[in-house]
Amino acid sequence: MxxxxxxxxxxxxxxxxxxxxxxxxxxxxxxxxxxxxxxxxxxxxxxxxxxxxxxxxxxxxxxxxxxxxVGFAHFREFLADPYFWKLVRNTVLLNIYMLIFCFPAPIALALILNEARIKWFKKLSQSISYLPHFLSTVVVCGMVVNFLSNGGVINRIVAAFGWEPIPFLMDPRWFRTIYISSELWQGVGWGSIIYLAALSAVDPQLYEAARMDGANRWQQIRHVSFPGIAPVITIMFLLSVGNIMSIGYEKVLLLYTGPTYETADVISTYVYRRGLLGSDFSYSTAVELFQSVVALGFVTMANHFSKKVSETSLW
Amino acid sequence: MGKRMTLGSFSFDAVIYILLTAMMFAFLYPLYYIGIISVSDGISVMRGDVKWFPVGWNWEAYRTVLANPLVLTSYGNTLLYTGLGTFVNVVATALCAYPLSRSRLYGRKVFTVLIIITMLVHGGMIPTYIVVNSLGLLNSIWAIIIPPAINVWYMIIMRTFFQNIPNEIHESAFMDGANDLVILWRLVLPLSLPVIATMVMFYAVWHWNSFFPATIYLHENKLYPVQVILRSMVIDGSVQADSSRDLTTIVTSMKYAMIMITILPIICVYPFIQKYFVKGAMVGSLKG
Structure with missing residues (x-):
């Protein structure tokens, strides 16, 4: 202008x-x-x-x-420490699993909710799906820990099949599954809000036109609903990729146990243990700084792509 | 042709409703299960008899949990932290958002950028701890209240809301001799009740559920919020820490009773407030 x-x-x-x-x-x-x-x-x-x-x-x-x-002494130290790389691996892997499982789930839920024609039923399922988001991390982890304990409800089902009880919380192979499932349970409903908003903005005439062309409900989802929210999906995907170096460490802190550090220990929980519990302030600050710088790099990159793809960006 | 379409559409609908019902079950049953275990008789719980309905209904688990003085103290602390904390949050957020919503504020861009930078760059856990410590806030209620005083994201939402209030209202108030403090208190806040309500609820739920700051900043039992006590009872399993009675039989019921006690306020107000949350989430996500 x-x-x-x-x-x-x-x-x-x-x-x-x-x-x-x-x-x-x-x-x-x-x-x-x-x-x-x-x-x-x-x-x-x-x-x-x-x-x-x-x-x-x-x-x-x-x-x-x-x-x-001491300059970069701490940085040199942890970069040479194999345990540090294990932490990076655990952090990134948890995020990759989040991308695979927790990213598409809210999209699917939004598409399903969008197909529910009975108004009150749709409203009710929406309300119920948001509920877990408002429970505290401690409550959710408390439920997970008790359901999965040796005499817990899950092991009771396992026993009903005639299998040996599984030490879920002590076995490093189970940690990621447990973490992802609890995230899924708690976040899928809340995550669907943004996609539902995008779906409600899709022009009804497009559905009308698709029906005229003989498209069935499934085809309408594929060719109208999904393309309608594709830009939002792209942005959300890029944002998730941008966050690949950070993870909700509170949940890890509450769910991990000594035997599961192998797969569960992430950068932030390590910083907490070594820094605050072990009073090694400088070293853990260096570790955290490294994480933030890499993370900021990822976010900037994600933002750049987001701008390119959709002309929408964080800043 | 038309009939086949209806049949296809019917089975499609059936699949949709079955999926949604299954999902609602998956969300509600764990909470229901905790509820029925918490009021069931300990022996039946251990035998695994409690699946759909409470067996041997009694309030023993609740009585035992509430007899622990730590539970009541921590509950009181959480009420205090949530009440005072939310009050500080909303006042501080409004005081920050209002000036930034006025274009006559010289230097507005600079202030805004300085604040937005803090969303992207964090000092991190350890340096923040050192700051809180050197300000002498450690092991006091202020370590819980002040560090999270302003959520930048909510501040921006509030600022955007304030910006949309017509400027004529401000101008006529100025003519009548009001200053900005009066305008904020008498005009802007009353006109912004929906956004204030949303903020109150977001902040309050955050305080109610928060446990990590208390874990690192507080060192005394009598200051702990309920989430910290919940953690030690339910996750670390120290449920019978200070009781001389043998509680082995009702230990599971006690844990679940403790969970029920902490989520009850959220569950009770949830049906009434969830639409505000959804509105808030929409504003937050779409404005981004």
Whole structure:
């Protein structure tokens, strides 16, 4: 809009006195913004500044300014540590399984819900499917742990088939299945909301036209509904790929046990154990910084592709 | 031809409704199961007799769980953290969102960018812990209330809502001599009740369910929220920690009773508030 550019004077041409006047006129706005800005500086920018301790041997007494600088020593150390690569592998693998199972499920659910013609039934199933999202991680993990325990309901079913009880929570081979299933149970309904919104925006005339051409219900899903939400699917997929380096560590923390670290231990839980429980602040900050930088790289890339594909982006 | 179509459509409908019914069952039965176990007699639970209906209905598990003073204290703590925390959240979010919604705020772009950056770049768990510690908040209620004071995402939703309030309202209030504080309190907030309600519920559920900050910032039993106690009872299995009675027979019922006690408030208000959540989620996802 070239016309608009001339309508307003460019920002930097406002005279200093005028600027002062504008600030003075709106002093209440600045007063309101004061506490929130202090909050962001202390609790968001403070920790960003604190990342420096990843390059130090941080000492609580000496603080950030007094501690000894060690450069990239911690980074060299963990990059050479095979256990670190196991953590990366576990983190990425959990995310890949999430992409395979937890990503398509809400799409399928939305398509199914969209086909339910009875209004109250559709509403009811939607409401019930969102419910698990509002339960706390501790509650969901508590249910998982107790259902899967030795005398739990699942092992009772296993026993009914005449099999030996399975030590689900102690066997590293089961961890990913358990994690993914609980994520699926808790997140599928809530995840479907965005696709349902996209489906409700599909032009009804397209369905009408498809019916005229003799398309059955399944064909309508394939050729009308699905293409209608394809752009949203693309964006959501890219966002999930962008998050491949991070995982909801609270759930891992609650579900893993010593014997399952093999498959369950992820970068964040390791940082928590080594950093907060073991008080190795510098080393774990370095590990976390590495994770954030790689993660930011992925998100930026995802955003770039998202912009290209759909002209929609995060920023 | 027409008949075959109807038949096809009918079986299609049948598949849809069967799938949805199965899904509802999968979501509800685990919660129902916890409910019936929690009120069933311990021996029947151990024998695996409780499947569809409670057996030997009694409140023993609830009585034992609630007799533990830690459970009541932590419940009170959670109520306090949720109430005060949500209040601080909403006030801080509104104080941040309102100035940023006014185009006459000089430097608005800079403030906004500074805030949005914090969504993408985090200091991380350890540096945040060090900040909370050096501010002397460790092991106090403020370590739970202040660090999550403003959720940037919700702040942006609120700002967008404030922006859509017609400017004429502001101008006429200025003519009457009102300042921005008065305008926010008397005009903008009353006009924004739907978005405020949504925020209250999002923040409140978050506080109610939160356990990790309490795990790392609090070190005393008497400060713990209920989720932390729930974790130690239900996941770490320390259900009979301070009881002299032999509770072996009702230990499962007690765990499930404890789960019921913590989810009951959520389940009770859920039917009334879920439509606000869905609206909030839509705004959040579509505005992105």
């Amino acid at each position: 070239p016309g608009k550019m001339f309508a307003e004077p460019a920002r930097n041409t406002i005279k200093l006195s005028e600027r002062k006047k504008r600030i003075a006129e709106n002093k209440y706005l600045y007063a309101m913004l004061f506490l929130p800005m202090v909050y962001f500086i202390l609790f968001k920018y403070g920790p960003m500044f604190g990342i420096l301790i990843g390059f130090q041997n941080y000492n609580f007494v000496k603080g950030v300014f007094g501690s000894e600088w």
